[in-house]
Amino acid sequence: MAKNKDVRVTVILECTSCVRNGVNKESTGISRYISQKNRHNTSSRLELKKFCPYCYKHTVHGEIKK
Template sequence: MAKGKDARVRVILECTSCTRNGANAKKESPGISRYITEKNRHNTPSRLELKKFCPYCSKHMIHAEIKK
């Protein structure tokens, strides 16, 4: 049995390029790319950043962890 809090937490990764361009405000791109993944809280206490494919930018961009 695990003691205390679980080490694995679910995080949401959001495209940094889409949010900088103001996708919802300017309507330059049709939306914001988001991915849901899990991270180990003990191994990576800082914010997670991964390079993932953004369908709105049509290229691989950095996706950063956002608050829920």
């Protein structure tokens, strides 16, 4: 059988400001989103601006390892 070499892969995006600041004192966690990217078009790590419910603002969410 052939190995699974999908072009589209699922990635997890995590809030970079929550991780850097050690999570706000009022918050209960770190904001994470699940998205997909095309491995051939975007070989580097993905970074998107998303809303973080713990920071209460739009922040940069970067791709993390599974």
